[in-house]
Amino acid sequence: MNLHDFYYDLPQELIAQDPLSDRSSSRLMVLDKNTGEIEHKIFRDIVDYLNPGDCLVINDTKVIPARLIGEKEGTGAAIEVLLLTRKADLKDTWEVLVKPGKKAKIGTRIHFGGDKLIGEVIDIVEEGNRIIRFEYDGIFEEILDELGQMPLPPYITHKLEDKNRYQTVYAKHEGSAAAPTAGLHFTEELLKKIKEKGVDIARVTLHVGLGTFRPVKEENVLDHHMHSEFYRIDEEAAEKINNARKNNGRIIAVGTTSTRTLESVAKEDGTIEACSGWTQIFIYPGYKFKAIDCLITNFHLPESTLVMLVSALAGRENVLNAYETAVKEKYRFFSFGDAMFIK
Incomplete structure (x- = not known):
């Protein structure tokens, strides 16, 4: 399976730079995974x-303002730090x-917001990745909220006016370096309507790491290595998902992150147990889905692992044809863009 098998041509102007004022008014492409048939709707539809009897599975992770701009002690050189994973074993x-990574050797100290937060490089992991220990007075989360910026993807060049627009309305557990963007389309009102229709809503948590967006560089996609991401599924969510399955309801994942969480833990019969851990699951065509039946997702970057996951569910030709249609119909792409429902 070659990387180029997942390429499509995307005009730059279709990359959404700003969120819509009404989350649920984005466009919705409905793709039938069996026939390839396409419908055009509005997300609230x-x-x-x-x-x-269906069960909608949402990822309630919360993005932290993980991008910090600091100055190197001694030289005053600007250094950008992006928080990826908190080390559970080290305070x-x-x-x-x-x-730039070359300025961050072991022992380098970086000041953020004057002396409100100071980081010291204590280890080198790979290329630009470092282990940093922070010093501060007060509560780390509050300092981060004051000094940190939302870590928007590099293809978004506009400044985000409202930090909350890069959070889902149900974001709860802090820990993500990027938003689970399929969930950005939901409003409280829309979730209420979905519940009133008799659809159960199960919350799982997967803290999205930047590994999800790491470009695939290997020509043979099977050589690509996924970074680990932490997930948690509680008893209540497992029970809702298993009940829906037992009663012939569909499991509808909101986003590739919810999908990867469920597929990481599902047994062969599709049942889920409450658990937590780290996943490196890489889903590409040929994968047999155990947990999910349908998927709500955004339009993803060409040649990305996310396009591969969607192609595994709906078929590569169906997906590439849908993307070609989306380009023709001028859908908005990527994080602040429009949505697709694969039924």
Whole structure:
């Protein structure tokens, strides 16, 4: 399976730079995974495609303002630090991505917001990745909220006016370096309508790491290595998912992150147990889905692992044809773009 098998041509102007004022008014492409048939709707119409007894699975991770701009102690050189993973075994210690990496040798100290936050490089992981230990007075989360910026993907060049627009309305557990963007289309009102229709909503948590967006560089996609991401599924979510399956309801994942969480833990019969851990699952065509039946997702980058996952569910030709149609119909692409429902 070659990388170029997942290429499509995307005009730059179709990359959405700003979120819509009304989350649920984005466009929705409905793709039948069996026939390849396409319908064009508005996102709030998703209610019409959900049935009583279905279970909608959402990822309630919360993005932290993980991008910090600091100055190197001694020289004042600007250094950008992106928080990736908090080290559970070491207090106030994170794995981070540093730009420029060559300025961040072991022992380098970086000041953020004057002396409000100081980081010291204590280890080198790979290329631009470092382990940094932080010093501060007060509560780390509050300092981060004051000094940090939302880590928007590099293809978004506009400044985000409202931090909350890069969070889902149900974001709860802090820990992501990027938003689970399929969930950005839901409003409280829309979720209420979905519940009133008799659809169960199960919350899982997967903290999205930047590995999800790492470009695939290997020509043979099977040589690509996924980074680990932490997930948690509680008893209540497992029970809702298993009940829906037992009663012939569909499991509808909101986003590739919810999908990867469920597929990482599902047994052969599709049942789920409450658990937590780290996943490196890489889903590409040929994969047999155990947990999910349908998927709500955004339009993803060419040749990305996300396009491969969607192609595994709906078929590569169906997906590439849908993307070609989306380009022709001027859908908005990527994080702040429009949505697709694969039924």
